Amino acid sequence: MTENGDAIDGGSDEAPNESALDEKLRVPSCERCPALVESRSRIVDGVGPTDADLLFVGEGPGAREDEEGEPFVGRSGDVLDEALRDAGLARADVRITNCVRCRPPDNRDPTTEELANCRGHLDAEIDRLAPDLIVTLGKVPSEHLLDRSVAITSESGEVVDARIAGASRRVLLSVHPAATLYDRSQRDGFFETIARAGELSGAAGGESGGQSRLGEF
Numbered sequence: 038m039t040e041n042g043d044a045i046d047g048g049s050d051e052a053p054n055e056s057a058l059d060e061k062l063r064v065p066s067c068e069r070c071p072a073l074v075e076s077r078s079r080i081v082d083g084v085g086p087t088d089a090d091l092l093f094v095g096e097g098p099g100a101r102e103d104e105e106g107e108p109f110v111g112r113s114g115d116v117l118d119e120a121l122r123d124a125g126l127a128r129a130d131v132r133i134t135n136c137v138r139c140r141p142p143d144n145r146d147p148t149t150e151e152l153a154n155c156r157g158h159l160d161a162e163i164d165r166l167a168p169d170l171i172v173t174l175g176k177v178p179s180e181h182l183l184d185r186s187v188a189i190t191s192e193s194g195e196v197v198d199a200r201i202a203g204a205s206r207r208v209l210l211s212v213h214p215a216a217t218l219y220d221r222s223q224r225d226g227f228f229e230t231i232a233r234a235g236e237l238s239g240a241a242g243g244e245s246g247g248q249s250r251l252g253e254f
């Protein structure tokens with residue numbers, strides 16, 4: 038890793054244990070985005086098992102995430118945790134990461150350039166994990182990974198295939214959990230989408246979920 042932020046180690050032929058792999062997914066230093074370097078307290082890496090079936094991708098750290106060094110904590114994280122529980126999942130079962138790993142100032146969206154700067158880190162994480170399903174939480178990660186404009190409220194719940202990190206990946210689009218706080222009418226849809234994520238990835242287990250259903254989409 039260089040000081041100006043080379044991507045996560047591209048890997049070797051050896052099979053590292055989970056903690057070694059988790060270490061490889063961390064970005065110990067990176068200064069590619071001057072405004073974000075200025076506004077961040079720390080780099081917020083992804084959390085969760087390195088063999089997770091399910092990878093959630095958000096936009097970027099907010100104030101609480103920047104403070105605690107973990108994606109999706111605070112009120113949005115509470116909603117996500119509740120939906121995961123309803124789906125028969127726990128936060129510890131899934132991996133959660135962001136498109137950019139440093140907090141944008143004043144909670145603004147990351148710029149196109151910042152998203153591009155951090156893409157190598159995200160792609161390396163996706164490549165390493167090879168999750169069964171990626172869930173994009175909100176418009177920014179959906180548009181970033183699908184490389185097209187997305188009407189997230191109407192497209193939330195849809196499953197699409199997209200070429201990401203050198204391979205075709207299955208992606209489930211979702212509204213951001215915070216959307217349920219601003220607009221209660223989005224809550225049921227969000228919870229249904231997370232339940233679907235558990236079924237499609239097999240992460241929630243059970244007779245009705247699992248890999249066999251992937252072929253339906």
Ligand code: SF4
Pocket residue numbers: 042064067068069070071073074080137138139151154155156158
């Ligand atoms: S957002 Fe990503 S690319 Fe930009 S400084 Fe942080 S870790 Fe580096």
